[in-house]
Amino acid sequence: MFKNPLEAFKYIEHQEEIRREKLKQLSVYVCVGTGCTANGSRKVYEKFEEVLKDRNLKVALQRIEEGSENENPVKKTGCCGLCSLGPLVKILPYGYTYGHVKPEDVEEIIEQSLVNGKPVERLLLTDPISNKKVERLEDATFFKNQTFYIMDAIGTSECESIEDYMGRGGYKSLIKVLSEMDPKSVVETVKSSGLRGRGGGGFTTGLKWEAAFNSKGERKFVVCNGDEGDPGAFMNRTLLERDPHSVLEGMIIAAYAIGADKGYAYIRAEYPIAVEMFNKAIDDAKKFGFLGENILGTGFNLDLEVKEGAGAFVCGEETALLASIEGKRGVPRPRPPFPAQSGLWGYPTLLNNVETYANVPKIIRDGVENYRKRGVKNSPGTKMFSVTGPLKLTGIIEIEFGTTLRQVIEDICGGTSNGLKLKAIQIGGPSGACLSEEFFDLPLDYDTLKSVDAMVGSGGIVAITDDRCMVEVARFFLDFTKRESCGKCVPCREGTMQAYTILEKFTQGKATNEDLENLEYLSNIIKTASLCGLGKTAPNPILSTLKLFRDEYIEHIEGKCPSGMCTALKKYVINPDLCKSCSLCARFCPQGAISGERGKPYVIDQEKCVKCGICFDKCKFNAIELIG
Amino acid sequence: MERSFEKVEDILKKHDYDRKKLIKILLDVQKEYRHIPKDVVNYISVALGISPAKIFGVATFYAQFSLKPKGEYEIYICDGTACHMEGSMALVKAIEEELNIKPGEVTKDLKFSLDKVGCLGACALAPAMVINGEVYGNLNEEKTKEILKKLKERKADENV
């Protein structure tokens, strides 16, 4: 639609004006990200629309209509990161934010907040740190302690609307790039920003761009890695759902910088909402002339399409991903040549992560110097993390590099929710490490983590409390990598299988000292001899737990599981001092494993016991203990 | 059973008979038939000039494809990190009890199939499962059984 950059620029300024006005008007923002949708947010959205159309609510309608030229006052917004409290609803202009909203609550919210301008107390969120109700999302400690940069306009960005993205200054960076910068200076800018790839490795993005820029080829490609097969991680999904245009704008700028005319966004099919959003973003960007033929009249062409991944973790590896786009089995190949030299169908291909691309428009907008104000010297900027585990708050957060793990866990997520002590933090997904308490105060950045044999990875953080067994955690990750190994090379295929078998021996209480040695030896071989990153990093969970939680392995050899998680090693016993011989446990034991007589402590026959734990739950005197 | 290949034709047409779009084509086939039928593979093989072996190679590689039919309700239990830690295996047990199938199996009447998957990207709602594209989160054994019971009933109602 726009014939030249100036025309587009003026339109965007107009949209910015509209957005400023919009934020002052009465409106309802309902989160429709995956988490909230699963909790029923779309029904809440429909209910708002339905009730507000109702003639009886004339007052509310009038107030809404006064300023908004009959626009729909109910808006869809993307994930705010607090999915565990969803469905989330935010009321403007007051900023009241409600959690766990049900369709039944809608009328009350309209009556109380839209008509009377007051908050509905019972639906306000509770700040897990101060334990107080907060009226506005922005006032909660967990939000104050984050830095929203890639995830701007929390709770008020309309994920499906390109106009709203423009209203937030979107596509201005593209205009600037196309009208003021030559490709080389774009590459230079990204290089001097110090941006590092958010897909796991933390490779300097500018260097990759430079390699693709310098490569000669009849044509070039840009590819966005939205595979995110990392279990426990959903930052990319969140970003694609809440702000697809920011990723798209980054890709278009990248294509211009390296001279690509075709691009693919590889998004896994398990993310249907993200696929839908990105497809819509592409269509809308084409309509406005930011994408397609002769972009903004500058003669630059770019064709983009979404490729759905079909669910294989190894497809996140760049060479495997490219094979998958070509329609083949997603099997990695040795590098070099790197994709920047020879990628899709042999042409130079630039491949970056979703979040990496989303940083690009911001770098152009703010300038290198301002961009580098966030984060630390060698890891500038912010990073999104997905935090899970038994914490008061879980979900997506965004922090500056350099924040410590303890700040994340305590100041943002409010500490553990089960009253137990935090024993470890697993970071970096299946290829990452488990860190123990002495590392919690290290700043989170690429180099610091690397120096302690851990990695930022794509950004999964899992809190592990005392009730978890570290050997079992390692076994779980190996089970994952073993299944996901593509099987192309022996060290990875056979090695992960072997390591898994040994870990299973540990969790079943059958391991010996020799197994411990073998496990360590094997892990190091897999690490050095595997072809791709999957195999090279697969032993990390083993090696880190062996290093930091070695005593747990040794206890398993001795037949004990300190956390009591490994069922095979569990034992229920009756403490004779506490037993009141009430016989309750014996009556409930499905195996008839408990016997005793009046006046004497009861006993459990370990041969018959199947460790169901029923007796443990039933005993009113806490006389039954779990030892392991 | 004789299959008419109109639907396959439609899918191929939609993707311009483009060999490069094999994965997209197979995703659509999977959606249509709830698995990748052998005769359909042969049909695609001829239409696109790709050997059946290669198509099977692709179809067996990715978790989204199945050579065996899936149920009318496809249940995917997440066993990713977050879900595993929050007790996804208990959900598998609940489903086993309710439907009598293990991961990788289908009920005799082809109504339900059960699979374990890596991560659904809904980790904040762990443990989670997806049934026919709909995400269910914060589950426990009772809730899971409840959902399955409802689905069973829904089917029964429709048949009346």
Ligand SMILES: Cc1cc2nc3c(=O)[nH]c(=O)nc-3n(C[C@H](O)[C@H](O)[C@H](O)COP(=O)(O)O)c2cc1C
């Ligand atoms: C087994 C494996 C899985 C990977 N999965 C992903 C992924 O899901 N998303 C991603 O962006 N990068 C993933 N990577 C890293 C990519 O290979 C690649 O380095 C990255 O996408 C480059 O983008 P960046 O420079 O912007 O980080 C994976 C690597 C390996 C070895």
Ligand code: SF4
């Ligand atoms: S290291 Fe593992 S995943 Fe990578 S190519 Fe070898 S077998 Fe495949």
Ligand code: SF4
């Ligand atoms: S229920 Fe408790 S107190 Fe009663 S017999 Fe059993 S162990 Fe003893």
Ligand code: SF4
């Ligand atoms: S754990 Fe279960 S089987 Fe074992 S003694 Fe208690 S009730 Fe009986």
Ligand code: FES
């Ligand atoms: S999906 Fe609504 S807050 Fe994440």
Ligand code: FES
């Ligand atoms: S680990 Fe289950 S949804 Fe991510």
